Amino acid sequence: MKKRALQISLNDNIAVALDRFLAGEKVELYNIEDQFINKLTATEEIKYLHKIAVRKIPINEAIIKYGEVVGYSCKDIGAGELVHTRNMASKPQQD
Template sequence: MAEKAKTAAMALVLGEKDNVATAIVDIDPGEVPVMFNNGVKKVKVNQPIQYGHKFAVRDVGEDEDIIKYGEVIGISTKAIKTGEHVHVHNVASKRGRGDLEGKGA
């Protein structure tokens, strides 16, 4: 049963603390089955998400850590709603930022 549910999921959440899911098929807007640590739950996705891309599984404020694999992968540059595409347009890297050196960052 669990195996069946697993194959039906269209996106994966990889850590308990994660606020993003990764699409494992191309996703159209609508209710989408997402595999969380404790089973499959539906999340309403509000825009098309390409295979391999991420969307928020809960609302994220501006300047909030983005968590995947249970680890910080960057920081939001604007507020992100549940179901919204999470990528370079709303997330910045915190590392290797030569552009911020000497600017108090």
Template sequence: MEELKIALKVNDLDNVATIFANDVTDGTVVEMRDKKGNREQITVKGDVPYGHKIAVADIHIGEQITKYGEEIGIATKEIVKGEYVHVHNLDSMRGRGDWETEKEAETV
């Protein structure tokens, strides 16, 4: 039997799940689990390292990406279910950045 590849979704509101398996590549089928243990098979799009995320629903550009039931960023591209989600298609929503950004914000 092939080793179980888990994608964990910790909050019902989340539209991403985190992969806890090695060798997850484009086309790998992973099993998404929620906190109650409900499961769903999802086909991964892209090569996803251990501890990285996939979308568990289609996410449109500009939409909120949710993990832990809270927003962790905005989709900067169209994201389809199963697709690798990381800094290439997710942008932080935090206005408050480092000192330089803050200074710029203050002068506006």
């Protein structure tokens, strides 16, 4: 069966894993209307309901979920990486 992730809003840069993914596994991206959007590869383990970057997110860029800013990247994040406490925070990094 296809393993899916949900990109809730069109301009979200993360998707929510609807399955557990291992490094190297294919992720089928769907929107909330259940339409196929794209494919990408998980570059590390992504647990069920955790966030996966759907494109490159440079440091201090807004993390968008539900079409709204829910935090900022505190490291450069590659497409297919896990987005969580290690590389995301409420506020941008101060120089």
